[in-house]
Amino acid sequence: MNADDDSSADGAEAWATDGAEVPTTDGAAPAASGPIDPAAISGPLEALLLMATEPMGTADLAQALDVPLPVVREALDGLRRFYDDTGRGFELREVGAGWRYYTRAEHHEVIARWVLEGQHGRLSQAALETLAVVAYLQPVARSRVSGVRGVNVDGVIRTLVTRDLIEEAGRDPESGAVLFRTTDYFCERLGLTSLDALPPLAPHLPEATALEAELAGLAAPARLREDDPMPETSTDREADE
Numbered sequence: 001m002n003a004d005d006d007s008s009a010d011g012a013e014a015w016a017t018d019g020a021e022v023p024t025t026d027g028a029a030p031a032a033s034g035p036i037d038p039a040a041i042s043g044p045l046e047a048l049l050l051m052a053t054e055p056m057g058t059a060d061l062a063q064a065l066d067v068p069l070p071v072v073r074e075a076l077d078g079l080r081r082f083y084d085d086t087g088r089g090f091e092l093r094e095v096g097a098g099w100r101y102y103t104r105a106e107h108h109e110v111i112a113r114w115v116l117e118g119q120h121g122r123l124s125q126a127a128l129e130t131l132a133v134v135a136y137l138q139p140v141a142r143s144r145v146s147g148v149r150g151v152n153v154d155g156v157i158r159t160l161v162t163r164d165l166i167e168e169a170g171r172d173p174e175s176g177a178v179l180f181r182t183t184d185y186f187c188e189r190l191g192l193t194s195l196d197a198l199p200p201l202a203p204h205l206p207e208a209t210a211l212e213a214e215l216a217g218l219a220a221p222a223r224l225r226e227d228d229p230m231p232e233t234s235t236d237r238e239a240d241e
Contacts, residue, residue, distance in 0.1 A: 045076065053153070056099055057099075080092045090102060090104060130145060131165060142177065167183050
């Protein structure tokens, strides 16, 4: 067991009440029957918060874990105190929209130096893919970029913002999520006069003609069943005569 494991074990014991069982480490949420020890849901809470692309509200976390709201609130407060007491390089904050992890202010210089030095290097494959999604779908929310790529893009988005390749472009009127777009520096780096000069995606996509024809063929019988009258048969004609 490493130092982090020792700290986590100490934190779990500190939260546990007298006579309560120490939660297992299999990551499963506790059963809904009987009183729930807030320490027992600390692992699932951490997993959800690490994977979230936006701050998660207490109610959303309670629904995801199927546990009462007060238990989730107590567990979140316990996690926040645990990170503070153990001097972790990150903290758990409750912002307007919910809970999220942030790096601590005292480590700003280290992070800034590392990010600025990284600007002289090449973009990773993940960063290039994310930048392409933003360029062609802008303005686009972080969650949609994550959905297109199938992975969490929080870190990549922050890197692209720091390198002045993308920037915030307001909020989505329906969800309230932050939207991102490319910057003038992005066009400058790519030698483009405007976004209209971006190469079209069509030549790089699979041929869609055959697929459209197949879909049209499948849709025709469905329209016939739902909207069109049945074709007249010979028996129908004989009956009319």
